[in-house]
Amino acid sequence: VLYAIGLYPGFTALDAIGPYQVLTQVPGTDVVVCAERTGRLDDDNGLLHLDVEQTFDEVTAADVTLVPGGFITRRLARDGDAIVDWLARSHETTTWTTSVCTGALLLGAAGLLRDVDATTHWLAYDDLASYGARPTEERVVRRDRIWTAAGVSAGIDLGLALVAEEHGPAVAQAVQLGLEYDPQPPFDSGSPAKADPDVADLVRTVNRERTEALDR
């Protein structure tokens, strides 16, 4: 199985690295990290710099594609970008086309979510709907060949679901144990339904500011 994680400048690191870590634990799988260009690629904080070795043009036979989210996805989805073209092109031959967080907006821009149940970061449901998707409040949503995961950390759960599908539940359980994925968040505020409304307002404000800053 060839898993291809497609990146772009401004991606959110954990969106990509969560599933990357899960998928690379499976002995014998191939995982490639690719982008429009080789060389340096920055995350959304500008603090983490990857050195990418493969271009989209070199990765044409992925069985599974995965795209992370980032504050910049709204703009890339609206204006078009090489990542959108690669997702659309790859989807013609993938077994599964998948996204984490606002990576779903890029699948939407690629025309893959019309009348499809899908999820994304809880703050991006309206953006998702604008591509014809039906926003669905679940951690991982699987419909036909498209799997979408909720915000950022949900990529870990998506990765485990993919491993269970492709390699069986015992392998997925071994990966979970190897990563000691026995989550114990110190608070129970991981979804808008559970968090304090003031906390949710704070997140809305910060998110809006970071997204709008990219449109200036």
Added chain:
Amino acid sequence: VLYAIGLYPGFTALDAIGPYQVLTQVPGTDVVVCAERTGRLDDDNGLLHLDVEQTFDEVTAADVTLVPGGFITRRLARDGDAIVDWLARSHETTTWTTSVCTGALLLGAAGLLRDVDATTHWLAYDDLASYGARPTEERVVRRDRIWTAAGVSAGIDLGLALVAEEHGPAVAQAVQLGLEYDPQPPFDSGSPAKADPDVADLVRTVNRERTEALDR
């Protein structure tokens, strides 16, 4: 608050990126990623390449240090390495010195864990004890100025605990909600106590092979 994440070739990506993503969500915090040398640095899979901009010598005033684990930590802890020296040196002035997974062995090698309760990946308790620590089966163990987290994914929980301590529980909850950290693993096999014994044996075998391969 200056958070410094210290890396070395062969680190496990999620160990570092989990807490990185949590800490960088807090507006106004400084997070630096550093290593012995600037330039390209590979993870334990050899598939992810970072471009590191700061050296240990340049990061001398961190309030919080964090070191990830990796299969190679047993060797680095035994033979000595620049990361061990940096952790020891930094600890003289940090508020908190922290580790994820087998990063704890590097704290041990730095002489910071003698007679200290600490945790690490569940497969490395004996290694941890060899540095005088008391292995403690908890997700995050905090004793005096040393915080240690369990395997790989536990770095996310460590990050949230640090944010709660430094910036208050409301900020930590906002970060959790921003990352939609509402974990829903598809299986309940994230600790050896919960996993099927055959699954645990599989993880033991793979882990031993990967660790021994580095000693050849």
